[in-house]
Amino acid sequence: MKSIIVLGCGIAGLSCAVALQDAGFCSIRILARELPPYTTSDVAGGLWFPYKAEPMHRILAWSKVTFQEMMRLRNVPEAGITMTRFFQLFPKQLYRDAWWSGAVEVYRVLTEAEIAAEFPNLPKGQFPSGFYAEVPIAEPHKHLPYLMQRFRARGGTIEHAHIHSLEEVAEPHTIVINCTGLQAKYLVGDDNVFPIRGQIMVVKNTGINRSITIESNDERSEYATYTIARSEDVIMGGVAMENNWETSIDEATIQGIIARCASVEPALAQPIILQHKAGLRPGRTEVRLEAETLSNGATVIHNYGHGGSGYTVNWGCAHEVVHLVRVACSS
Numbered sequence: 001m002k003s004i005i006v007l008g009c010g011i012a013g014l015s016c017a018v019a020l021q022d023a024g025f026c027s028i029r030i031l032a033r034e035l036p037p038y039t040t041s042d043v044a045g046g047l048w049f050p051y052k053a054e055p056m057h058r059i060l061a062w063s064k065v066t067f068q069e070m071m072r073l074r075n076v077p078e079a080g081i082t083m084t085r086f087f088q089l090f091p092k093q094l095y096r097d098a099w100w101s102g103a104v105e106v107y108r109v110l111t112e113a114e115i116a117a118e119f120p121n122l123p124k125g126q127f128p129s130g131f132y133a134e135v136p137i138a139e140p141h142k143h144l145p146y147l148m149q150r151f152r153a154r155g156g157t158i159e160h161a162h163i164h165s166l167e168e169v170a171e172p173h174t175i176v177i178n179c180t181g182l183q184a185k186y187l188v189g190d191d192n193v194f195p196i197r198g199q200i201m202v203v204k205n206t207g208i209n210r211s212i213t214i215e216s217n218d219e220r221s222e223y224a225t226y227t228i229a230r231s232e233d234v235i236m237g238g239v240a241m242e243n244n245w246e247t248s249i250d251e252a253t254i255q256g257i258i259a260r261c262a263s264v265e266p267a268l269a270q271p272i273i274l275q276h277k278a279g280l281r282p283g284r285t286e287v288r289l290e291a292e293t294l295s296n297g298a299t300v301i302h303n304y305g306h307g308g309s310g311y312t313v314n315w316g317c318a319h320e321v322v323h324l325v326r327v328a329c330s331s
């Protein structure tokens with residue numbers, strides 16, 4: 001029996017470790033430089049919504065599996081999964097369905113009249129089209145501890161370790177699952193990995209029960225305007241700045257986020273701010289999910305580069321990792 005080491009304790013590493021246990025693999029170790037609450041996965045809003053990740057056909061398939069798993073986990077209170085009414089609004093007329101619509105259960109294209117009724121404060125015609133869906137949120141401050149607890153309860157171990165090369169941990173009878181997110185850029189020298197800076201605010205939820213994403217006419221815009229209504233708070237965002245490594249909080253960005261979010265959700269004009277957060281999404285030209293055999297015979301399964309979709313694809317990716325582990329064990 002091969003032993004399994006999972007590198008990384010963010011949403012990708014934890015869901016792979018748990019899915020491997022579910023599939024009957026035991027003796028799994030997680031090694032990670034940072035543990036929750038200090039990973040990028042702790043910065044996220046946790047909304048199920050495919051964003052800034054490629055390629056589209058794989059993202060859709062993984063998102064669909066993840067949606068179903070999140071729906072099952074809704075029945076486990078400590079998993080921290082909540083549902084939200086989600087509106088995606090566009091500043092132009094669209095004549096198509098959302099590309100992700102096949103992954104969700106409740107979905108419809110919004111009419112202009114429906115948008116006007118839901119958002120009476122908006123100038124007429126500002127957002128002539130949009131999509132509505134009911135989607136899950138995995139609240140990171142509850143969900144990551146839940147996954148850690150679930151993993152440990154079945155004998156998994158989680159250790160602090162900074163790994164400088166795969167060869168340090170990959171022995172011939174070991175399978176290494178590489179879930180190191182943005183740091184994979186340096187761990188395996190992957191030039192296709194890049195940061196996408198994000199900044200958000202966690203504010204008190206004073207009765208908001210819908211989540212909104214506003215699309216821009218400019219696909220290269222660094223502004224990402226969104227609100228995510230969670231059980232006790234609301235996330236106000238944000239930005240998506242490619243190749244920007246800055247993780248400090250920017251004051252001008254805060255003011256911009258408040259102005260843009262309040263224009264669609266007036267109750268957020270004077271938010272009670274609980275926390276500011278900034279982090280770097282692990283961008284990549286395409287998610288890397290594949291097996292590699294090192295020169296010493298060890299198998300490495302890479303699972304990183306999920307961009308702004310780590311919580312949207314995690315279970316789909318984890319199930320594919322389990323499949324690749326089974327293949328590696330049978331060869």
Ligand SMILES: Cc1cc2nc3c(=O)[nH]c(=O)nc-3n(C[C@H](O)[C@H](O)[C@H](O)COP(=O)(O)OP(=O)(O)OC[C@H]3O[C@@H](n4cnc5c(N)ncnc54)[C@H](O)[C@@H]3O)c2cc1C
Nearest residue numbers: 008009010012033034041045046047163181183198310311
């Ligand atoms: C502001 C913001 C909002 C977001 N909102 C959402 C959202 O609403 N929905 C969504 O789906 N996604 C969202 N995301 C994206 C999501 O956070 C990421 O896709 C996801 O967290 C990536 O998870 P990961 O496990 O791959 O990486 P990480 O969470 O970064 O975890 C990587 C792990 O690897 C470890 N590691 C790295 N290098 C080494 C090494 N050399 N040795 C040992 N350990 C190492 C780290 O310490 C860490 O434990 C958001 C991101 C940001 C920044």
